[in-house]
Amino acid sequence: MNAKKRDRVFLFMILPAFIGFVLLFILPTIMSFAYSVTNWSVYKPNYKFIGLDNYVQLFTDTKNIAAIKHSVTYALVITLVQNSLAICFAVLLTRKSIMANMVKSIFFLPAVLSVLVVGFLFQYIMTSADYGLLNSIIRFFGGSPVNWLGNEKIALYSVLSTQVWQWTGWSMVIYIANLKSIDSSLYEAAEIDGASKSQSFRHISLPLLYPAASFNILMSLIGGLKVFDAVFAMTKGGPGYASETIMTTLIREGFNSGRTAYASAFAVVFFVIVFVISKIITFLLNKWEEKIS
Amino acid sequence: MITSKRLRSIAINLLYAIVGAMMLLPIYYLIVTTFKTQTEATISPLGLPKHLTFDNYINAFNAMNYPRALLNNVLITGSAVIVLILISSMAAYVIARSKKKIYKWMFSIFMVGLIIPFQIAIIPLYKIISSMHLMNTLPGVILINVFCINLPLSIFLFRGFINTVPIELEEAAAIDGYGTFRTFWSIIFPLLKPIVSTVAILDALAVWNDFLTPLLFLQDPNKAVLLQEVYKNVGPFSTNWTAFFPMLVLATLPLVIFYLIMQKSIIDGVVAGAVKG
Numbered sequence: 001m002n003a004k005k006r007d008r009v010f011l012f013m014i015l016p017a018f019i020g021f022v023l024l025f026i027l028p029t030i031m032s033f034a035y036s037v038t039n040w041s042v043y044k045p046n047y048k049f050i051g052l053d054n055y056v057q058l059f060t061d062t063k064n065i066a067a068i069k070h071s072v073t074y075a076l077v078i079t080l081v082q083n084s085l086a087i088c089f090a091v092l093l094t095r096k097s098i099m100a101n102m103v104k105s106i107f108f109l110p111a112v113l114s115v116l117v118v119g120f121l122f123q124y125i126m127t128s129a130d131y132g133l134l135n136s137i138i139r140f141f142g143g144s145p146v147n148w149l150g151n152e153k154i155a156l157y158s159v160l161s162t163q164v165w166q167w168t169g170w171s172m173v174i175y176i177a178n179l180k181s182i183d184s185s186l187y188e189a190a191e192i193d194g195a196s197k198s199q200s201f202r203h204i205s206l207p208l209l210y211p212a213a214s215f216n217i218l219m220s221l222i223g224g225l226k227v228f229d230a231v232f233a234m235t236k237g238g239p240g241y242a243s244e245t246i247m248t249t250l251i252r253e254g255f256n257s258g259r260t261a262y263a264s265a266f267a268v269v270f271f272v273i274v275f276v277i278s279k280i281i282t283f284l285l286n287k288w289e290e291k292i293s
Numbered sequence: 294m295i296t297s298k299r300l301r302s303i304a305i306n307l308l309y310a311i312v313g314a315m316m317l318l319p320i321y322y323l324i325v326t327t328f329k330t331q332t333e334a335t336i337s338p339l340g341l342p343k344h345l346t347f348d349n350y351i352n353a354f355n356a357m358n359y360p361r362a363l364l365n366n367v368l369i370t371g372s373a374v375i376v377l378i379l380i381s382s383m384a385a386y387v388i389a390r391s392k393k394k395i396y397k398w399m400f401s402i403f404m405v406g407l408i409i410p411f412q413i414a415i416i417p418l419y420k421i422i423s424s425m426h427l428m429n430t431l432p433g434v435i436l437i438n439v440f441c442i443n444l445p446l447s448i449f450l451f452r453g454f455i456n457t458v459p460i461e462l463e464e465a466a467a468i469d470g471y472g473t474f475r476t477f478w479s480i481i482f483p484l485l486k487p488i489v490s491t492v493a494i495l496d497a498l499a500v501w502n503d504f505l506t507p508l509l510f511l512q513d514p515n516k517a518v519l520l521q522e523v524y525k526n527v528g529p530f531s532t533n534w535t536a537f538f539p540m541l542v543l544a545t546l547p548l549v550i551f552y553l554i555m556q557k558s559i560i561d562g563v564v565a566g567a568v569k570g
Contacts, residue, residue: 009472013386014383014384014388017384017444021402021406021444023440025405025440027417029414029417031414092309092312097306099306099309102309105556105560106313106316109316109320109552112549113548114502114520114544114545115504116502117520117541117544120523120537120541121538124534165319170563173564174567177568211568212567226410255509267414268413270410274408274409274410
């Protein structure tokens with residue numbers, strides 16, 4: 001009797017979250033799949049089933065392939081750079097001192113700013129106009145100015161570097177917490193055995209950083225795949241289509257051009273990419289976990 | 294020996310100072326520029342401003358409709374965080390405490406949202422929000438921020454924490470005649486304080502800095518949030534960056550103040566969110 005009542009209360013407690021989530025997340029996700037095989041657009045409100053035409057069209061457009069490549073490259077590079085830097089700075093800043101604490105706070109500060117604001121700020125810093133700060137500094141040291149956002153070979157990486165500046169501190173504080181949790185007797189034992197600092201880092205710290213690394217890697221990877229705000233603020237996908245990503249393409253096709261079904265097909269492709277990449281990464285991370293335990 | 298140790302410590306502190314200064318340089322540049330004229334900013338971009346005038350700020354404040362935009366941000370962030378804490382703590386409690394299969398199954402549905410970005414659902418979502426007549430309304434943006442963006446992580450964090458709360462407390466409460474609902478709110482919820490603060494901080498940062506949702510779902514200029522005001526002005530002010538920069542400062546100032554006051558809790562919250570994950 002009592003258990004039955006408890007079950008009813010339980011259902012009542014979980015339903016607000018579950019109904020909202022199904023209605024606003026699961027349902028539209030499934031709808032994306034359904035729309036992707038129709039010819040629905042703002043101009044064709046009476047849509048019909050057209051099979052895989054949207055997908056065929058999507059993969060024959062080289063701009064889309066480029067956008068997918070940009071997002072994947074961006075995600076992989078930012079994951080690698082951000083995590084390596086974060087680990088270096090974490091090692092540097094784990095020691096207890098007022099100075100280290102202050103620098104830690106400074107490193108984290110950019111993470112509370114909005115990506116859009118950081119993007120706009122760096123758009124001015126990296127501009128090739130006379131007042132561009134970065135080029136002024138380069139000229140001051142005798143270098144020749146670089147067209148950071150206007151050169152199609154480097155525009156995407158210029159955007160990426162601003163995001164490294166913004167988010168390294170976030171990953172770093174997680175690595176620092178992980179480093180502090182490592183039993184210091186391990187280092188003492190290594191020192192007695194005559195291990196050098198770099199040896200004990202390689203053989204003690206690095207493997208035991210697994211928990212922080214697995215979280216940070218997955219987060220920066222997924223965050224990187226859905227990059228939108230930073231590109232939107234800094235290059236709008238340009239020059240040409242050189243820094244166009246999955247999300248900027250999806251928003252442009254779906255909202256600005258009104259090709260809703262076509263954009264839905266792109267969303268499905270996005271789903272598959274995120275799913276496959278995160279599966280691969282979790283597989284690799286599990287392998288790593290097995291190896292250290 | 295002592296001197297070499299001392300030297301080492303000086304070297305390390307010097308390294309800290311250099312690295313810290315380099316990180317701060319863009320922010321320093323942003324702030325000093327807001328007090329300069331364009332000529333002054335071009336001639337000496339990194340020098341201290343010659344005059345301390347707030348004209349740029351006053352113009353930016355007016356161009357952004359600052360009080361109203363700020364209010365919209367506060368309303369959206371405040372409501373979203375409160376709703377998130379209420380519904381995700383209850384849901385997580387059920388998932389943690391009930392042995393029924395259906396709740397484990399619901400939990401795995403929620404967890405889909407941890408990996409799959411809601412952006413893939415954004416076009417149908419637009420249709421759903423329109424048909425609910427929530428287009429261009431604050432509740433529309435709040436609902437999306439709650440259910441599409443922040444709910445899965447919040448439930449995940451609450452569940453991890455509730456698993457560590459001893460179940461004996463609830464058994465004692467049941468003997469005292471407490472119902473399930475009352476037990477949760479009067480006995481369990483007060484114990485969740487640390488994780489409530491973690492969830493509140495992570496969600497508040499995410500909601501406050503979300504630009505995509507208002508961009509697409511809040512197109513009424515009277516309901517614009519701070520970031521939309523910045524975005525609206527970037528075109529008209531594109532050649533007048535010393536007048537535009539104060540908008541960047543004003544848009545981020547509330548969160549920076551929040552960070553300066555709550556620094557330790559924010560960093561602890563970020564760490565707790567990762568360690569539980």
